Amino acid sequence: MYQKVNELIDPYLSKTGKNIVSLPTFFGRYQDIIHRSLCMAVKVNQSDQLQTILRYHLGEVDTRGNPIESSKGKALRPVICLLACQALGGVIDHALPVATALELIHNFSLIHDDIQDGDKERHGRPTVWWIWGRDKGLVSGNAMRILADTTLWEMINQGVGYSKSLLASQLLLESYIEMIDGQYLDMSFEDSLDIKLPDYILLISLKTGALIRCAMELGAFMASDDKTLQQAFRRSGELLGASFQIRDDYLGVWGDQSITGKSVGSDIFRKKKSFPVVYTFDEAKGKDKAVLDKIYSKQFLNDEDVETVLEIMEKVGAKEYSDKMAYSKCKEALNALPVTNISRQGWKEFKELGDFFVSRSY
Amino acid sequence: MYQKVNELIDPYLSKTGKNIVSLPTFFGRYQDIIHRSLCMAVKVNQSDQLQTILRYHLGEVDTRGNPIESSKGKALRPVICLLACQALGGVIDHALPVATALELIHNFSLIHDDIQDGDKERHGRPTVWWIWGRDKGLVSGNAMRILADTTLWEMINQGVGYSKSLLASQLLLESYIEMIDGQYLDMSFEDSLDIKLPDYILLISLKTGALIRCAMELGAFMASDDKTLQQAFRRSGELLGASFQIRDDYLGVWGDQSITGKSVGSDIFRKKKSFPVVYTFDEAKGKDKAVLDKIYSKQFLNDEDVETVLEIMEKVGAKEYSDKMAYSKCKEALNALPVTNISRQGWKEFKELGDFFVSRSY
Numbered sequence: 134m135y136q137k138v139n140e141l142i143d144p145y146l147s148k149t150g151k152n153i154v155s156l157p158t159f160f161g162r163y164q165d166i167i168h169r170s171l172c173m174a175v176k177v178n179q180s181d182q183l184q185t186i187l188r189y190h191l192g193e194v195d196t197r198g199n200p201i202e203s204s205k206g207k208a209l210r211p212v213i214c215l216l217a218c219q220a221l222g223g224v225i226d227h228a229l230p231v232a233t234a235l236e237l238i239h240n241f242s243l244i245h246d247d248i249q250d251g252d253k254e255r256h257g258r259p260t261v262w263w264i265w266g267r268d269k270g271l272v273s274g275n276a277m278r279i280l281a282d283t284t285l286w287e288m289i290n291q292g293v294g295y296s297k298s299l300l301a302s303q304l305l306l307e308s309y310i311e312m313i314d315g316q317y318l319d320m321s322f323e324d325s326l327d328i329k330l331p332d333y334i335l336l337i338s339l340k341t342g343a344l345i346r347c348a349m350e351l352g353a354f355m356a357s358d359d360k361t362l363q364q365a366f367r368r369s370g371e372l373l374g375a376s377f378q379i380r381d382d383y384l385g386v387w388g389d390q391s392i393t394g395k396s397v398g399s400d401i402f403r404k405k406k407s408f409p410v411v412y413t414f415d416e417a418k419g420k421d422k423a424v425l426d427k428i429y430s431k432q433f434l435n436d437e438d439v440e441t442v443l444e445i446m447e448k449v450g451a452k453e454y455s456d457k458m459a460y461s462k463c464k465e466a467l468n469a470l471p472v473t474n475i476s477r478q479g480w481k482e483f484k485e486l487g488d489f490f491v492s493r494s495y
Numbered sequence: 496m497y498q499k500v501n502e503l504i505d506p507y508l509s510k511t512g513k514n515i516v517s518l519p520t521f522f523g524r525y526q527d528i529i530h531r532s533l534c535m536a537v538k539v540n541q542s543d544q545l546q547t548i549l550r551y552h553l554g555e556v557d558t559r560g561n562p563i564e565s566s567k568g569k570a571l572r573p574v575i576c577l578l579a580c581q582a583l584g585g586v587i588d589h590a591l592p593v594a595t596a597l598e599l600i601h602n603f604s605l606i607h608d609d610i611q612d613g614d615k616e617r618h619g620r621p622t623v624w625w626i627w628g629r630d631k632g633l634v635s636g637n638a639m640r641i642l643a644d645t646t647l648w649e650m651i652n653q654g655v656g657y658s659k660s661l662l663a664s665q666l667l668l669e670s671y672i673e674m675i676d677g678q679y680l681d682m683s684f685e686d687s688l689d690i691k692l693p694d695y696i697l698l699i700s701l702k703t704g705a706l707i708r709c710a711m712e713l714g715a716f717m718a719s720d721d722k723t724l725q726q727a728f729r730r731s732g733e734l735l736g737a738s739f740q741i742r743d744d745y746l747g748v749w750g751d752q753s754i755t756g757k758s759v760g761s762d763i764f765r766k767k768k769s770f771p772v773v774y775t776f777d778e779a780k781g782k783d784k785a786v787l788d789k790i791y792s793k794q795f796l797n798d799e800d801v802e803t804v805l806e807i808m809e810k811v812g813a814k815e816y817s818d819k820m821a822y823s824k825c826k827e828a829l830n831a832l833p834v835t836n837i838s839r840q841g842w843k844e845f846k847e848l849g850d851f852f853v854s855r856s857y
Contacts, residue, residue: 180676182683192636195718245637249630268611271633275607275640282644285661295657299647302811306644314542315636320630322543 157485159213166225167211168193170233174280184274187280190244190261206256210235213373214348216486217366220479223356230287231301231351234343238309242316244274281305301351308347308383315340322406326414326429333411334375341381342374349373365371365471372466376490382407386393386443387452389494399441404429408458409451413442418447463487511741519847522574528587529573530555532595536642548635552606552623568618572597575735576710577767578848579728582841586720592649593663593713597706599643600671604678606636643667663713670709677701684768688776688791698735703743704736711735715762727833734828738852741821744769748805749814751856760801766791770820771813777806822853
């Protein structure tokens with residue numbers, strides 16, 4: 134299967150022939166400065182315990198505020214932002230404040246999501262609300278969110294200039310509002326059995342896509358005043374965001390439990406309207422459709438229900454189609470990039486990013 | 496009692512000799528433009544249903560989005576901001592964006608507070624989470640919050656200038672972070688029986704004081720570049736904030752149910768660590784102290800407990816002391832204002848504001 138899809142999106146994705154799961158090495162080049170910047174951001178004016186909660190969530194300290202061996206996240210959004218900036222010959226320090234803001238906004242949404250979903254663990258660590266309670270979790274999320282706003286002054290301190298800094302923070306705000314709209318849409322979808330693929334694509338372009346798109350656009354914006362270039366990165370980011378979420382949805386159904394930390398079919402169990410589910414609802418016919426409708430009308434699913442849904446998914450080819458769509462969006466994303474403006478090294482790394490997006494296991 | 500306290504703070508507060516409850520008339524001069532501005536703000540990029548929720552909360556529409564006869568709030572913070580600006584001869588349109596932002600931030604915190612406190616009604620209307628559920632309530636609050644950030648561009652559109660607009664939004668951000676810190680501190684206090692008055696004053700200076708202080712400071716900031724003047728309004732705002740919250744706490748215990756919508760002693764029933772409670776814990780001795788400790792160690796209080804606490808409050812003079820402190824902070828607030836820089840009309844209206852603060856019934 135992978136070989137076939139790799140052929141489809143050749144020449145842009147390297148033909149590794151195997152399922153690449155490790156992060157591209159260029160992530161390492163940016164992660165340290167991003168985490169230093171996040172560290173600085175959470176020190177702004179917060180009370181001690183609130184700071185501990187934020188730093189705990191970011192994987193820097195334990196619940197009592199003692200430094201721990203890194204449990205830090207991938208920092209995907211800021212890494213993409215810095216990569217876009219550097220690939221166009223921009224100054225990393227100019228893009229670092231917005232990159233940091235993107236990670237803070239992303240983490241704010243994780244803290245609130247965990248409360249809403251009642252998730253007690255994230256990447257093997259107890260979640261904030263599970264340790265400190267829902268109320269403190271809620272406020273901590275709000276604190277994380279607002280720290281993103283302090284980055285506007287960081288840009289100005291870095292010499293980005295008032296006008297450009299303001300435009301950058303406007304783009305950030307726009308993507309944040311889209312993300313909120315997406316979260317809202319997601320909740321509305323939960324109550325409906327009749328979600329079509331185009332609805333779903335709109336949803337993910339808002340909920341997940343907005344920040345990834347913004348990461349690409351702001352990286353380019355910090356490196357260049359060329360609007361066409363910025364638009365190309367914006368479009369590419371949109372597609373990368375869709376590809377990322379479809380792969381996420383794929384892993385939520387068929388991911389390796391030992392890597393994702395979730396059991397096979399866990400998103401089915403939660404009745405999440407993810408890409409494979411929406412596709413299967415669209416494609417299933419006759420008796421299968423009736424069975425699906427019946428299962429998704431129940432309040433709680435059991436193992437047998439999950440098994441049945443997996444069988445219907447198998448029948449309609451949901452796994453292959455999800456895989457193919459993640460690949461195809463990623464191919465489009467790379468195609469959208471203005472190759473001639475991007476450094477040779479940058480281009481190589483964007484291809485590594487694409488490889489990672491479509492074949493990651495976590 | 497009122498007469499006595501009025502003498503104390505004479506000559507700044509008018510000697511009305513009665514309990515003034517109606518809003519000063521100058522509120523009317525500002526409320527319409529504030530509500531128009533709020534109306535504009537919630538139209539930014541939000542999906543239709545999300546917009547309906549925000550407009551419902553602001554009292555503009557019913558749950559289905561149909562316009563209703565006004566159920567709008569006092570708009571206290573923006574009114575204070577515009578009053579400060581106008582009293583110093585500033586341009587209202589310059590202060591309107593930050594005034595609007597203050598009201599949006601305040602309303603964001605109300606939406607989240609209602610979720611945390613499980614309150615099903617606010618000013619006689621069902622709360623957002625009670626109608627649309629906790630998850631949508633949470634996201635709606637976040638949406639309300641972020642709309643405050645759009646006002647930065649409104650300032651620039653109004654010709655405030657980049658540098659001044661940025662400084663204004665930095666002051667807004669500072670006050671918002673303080674508010675969050677205060678909310679967090681408040682939750683920490685809930686678990687403790689040993690809160691002293693100075694701790695409590697710190698708490699309210701953050702939780703409630705920050706936005707009211709910011710309203711005064713930003714009003715002055717928009718009218719004048721004189722730092723001493725801005726500082727005077729900031730200090731005055733701090734004291735007004737404390738006065739406002741102490742009066743709020745007074746009403747939470749001894750307020751008129753038919754006006755506040757809360758039963759007498761409702762804050763005692765909820766074991767809220769409000770000003771009279773903290774004072775009573777400080778002042779009660781011997782058996783009374785032991786009784787208080789026992790009552791506040793219970794998970795739920797009954798009517799008899801509330802009655803007992805009210806009796807101990809009576810004994811230590813908590814009602815008079817709360818009243819006196821609200822007056823005294825308000826007097827200090829008016830004293831802190833630079834009279835010579837303020838228009839005659841403005842000064843008259845600040846005194847009306849003071850009257851309202853210390854004698855309001857809602």
